[in-house]
Amino acid sequence: MPVFWLIVIVLAIAAAGYFLGRARALSSAGGDIRKLHSLPSYYAWNVAMKVVVPAVGLLIVWLLVQPLYVNNAASRMIPDTQITQGSSRNLMMAEVRRAAEGLDNAVAAGAIDERFARNARADFNDVTQRLKDAGQIVTATITQPVLRAAQRYRVLSATGRMIMAGAVIALALAGLLLGLKESHADFRARNVVEKGIRWLLIAAASIAVLTTIGILLSLIFNTVEFFRLYPARDFFFGTSWAPSFSGRGGSSDLGVIPLLWGTFYISIVALAVAVPIGLFAAVYLSEYASPRIRAVAKPMIEVLAGIPTIVYGLFALLTVGPLLLSVFGDDGLGWMKAGTAVMTAGLVMGIMLIPFVSSLSDDIINAVPQAMRDGSYGLGATKSETIKQVVLPAALPGIVGAILLAASRAIGETMIVVLGAGAAARLSLNPFEAMTTVTAKIVSQLTGDADFASPEALVAFALGMTLFVLTLGLNIFALYIVRKYREQYE
Incomplete structure (x- = not known):
């Protein structure tokens, strides 16, 4: 049945x-x-x-x-x-x-x-x-x-x-x-039903915790199995990424440093786009925009967060990449060889992150007490001086938390990187070259009929564990800063 x-x-x-x-x-x-x-x-x-x-x-x-x-x-x-x-x-x-x-x-x-x-x-x-x-x-x-x-x-x-x-x-x-x-x-039916509902609520609340524990245990067990087959020193300090499925890993170089470099490089480019635009948008919406404009502009900005990442990836591949290539390619400045590059993925990912920065920063700026603004105006400061010297310093811890949350989102992105940044694992400072990230290689290592007893397949779990630790640390740090900020003004 x-x-x-x-x-x-x-x-x-x-x-x-x-x-x-x-x-x-x-x-x-x-x-x-x-x-x-x-x-x-x-x-x-x-x-x-x-x-x-x-x-x-x-x-x-x-x-x-x-x-x-x-x-x-x-x-x-x-x-x-x-x-x-x-x-x-x-x-x-x-x-x-x-x-x-x-x-x-x-x-x-x-x-x-x-x-x-x-x-x-x-x-x-x-x-x-x-x-x-x-x-x-x-x-x-x-x-x-x-x-x-x-x-x-x-x-x-x-x-x-x-x-x-x-x-x-x-x-x-x-x-x-x-x-x-x-x-x-x-x-006593009421007592039994209310007790049963309480246990159902506890079970529902436990699902997230148990799911996290299950994911973590899966990563840990497979990561330990990987390090039994491949030296941990070569993984964490190796500067070459060249997996080979012949010889059960004997000829593979599985150094994570090029992947981490590509991950952080693309994330830095994305944050360089998202932070100024998102922060300026938050300042305008909270301090300058009329209620009518704010009611229209803020939902439109937040729509960006609801667009599937595969759509952003196609936008990077079909629109942004060729556009950058026409300016920085052989017909232009000659810096760019192909449409897939760090700059392509970073720009599109930055657009995706704008609502993460602007929406949270807007809420944080609005949480600054109006009395602080009134005191600044009473001392003769202009609106722009009040924003620069009073509002933003007071909201700075919360803004930093918003930026860190956006950074953790950028580090975990996959589809934009796969379609916009290429698949080359390299150490380079040129933002117009193709690079790849940890998440993209996790996908590629687990695609197809992989032998899960080989280091080339198990390395995906080691990469996932590394990424999990990095994003978890950023999220904990960001939430700590945001909570500390909110407690100050409650």
Whole structure:
């Protein structure tokens, strides 16, 4: 049964329980609401919660655990002798899943029947020929162990889905019966519902924390595995980036310094564009613009933050790059050889960061007490002198925090760099040369059928861990400054 319809069934049972619980509670009180401990709606929600929470909880756990069990069971059917050089068990399991999908499509198309697809004793050549006739052979290297593992994969997945549907529906019905049993006048339904809602809120608040912990643990484990295969000294102090997937890393140079240099160089160019424009826009909107102009201009500036980064990347590739090339290229000053360069990505990224600087700086400037402005005016200062000597110094900690937050956003940007800056990892001061960043190389190292046991694939996690530490430090520092500033004027 599809998960969607399973959820619909659980919600239907919960809806029925809601009305039945309310009616049963009122019936136990003889229709007099004053004899109930809680309002009728609390009895209704008590039944609905006892149906939904356990059933959905079991569904989530089952969906997380079943793929691990099925993959493990199917993986055990592939002997180590079948894993050829340059491959891995993970890649073999990808073949198994594709073969299982081909069997599903063949059964759905009527090319083979379900019993034949499940038959582990069916002739290998017969099965593969039928799959070829149905156009469902997705790999020319399918072997008998892969096909048998795919059949086992399908059987376990289908059986698991069937058991999951039955268990979830049974648990929902059990919750319905329990909730209806509790729906009597003396039951403290309000206390139970409010306690349940509190635990649901705690669980929702914990998702972000648990997700962060999961991401961090994934980075740590894979980074440790990478440093078992590749020297940490060569990674952190190497000045050459030249991965090679031949020889399992023996001929690869995986120095992170060129990538960090490209990351910081492009970010500096972006901040050089975003900070002056964003700060001047914030000063104008907060100090000079009329309410009518501010009501139109500020939302228009903030629209820039909602544009997808892939659109910015295409803008850099198709518009900004050729424009800079026409001015600084061979037909102009001769400084630029191609449209992809640090300057191209930096300019477009700076445009993207303008709302991050202007919006937060505007809020911070507006938080400066009006009494400070009035005192400056009372001493004879002009408006511009007041802004320069009173408002901006008072707002400086918050503005610095806004700039640091924009910097952390720039460091983590990917698509603009991929399309606008090129893919060359080099140490250079020329802003009209192509360079790349940490995020761009993470994408390139994990693209395709990479062997995750090799240093060239695991290095992506080491790069991610390095980037995580850098951005986390910037975010903590920025939030510290902003909070300290806000406490000063609250």
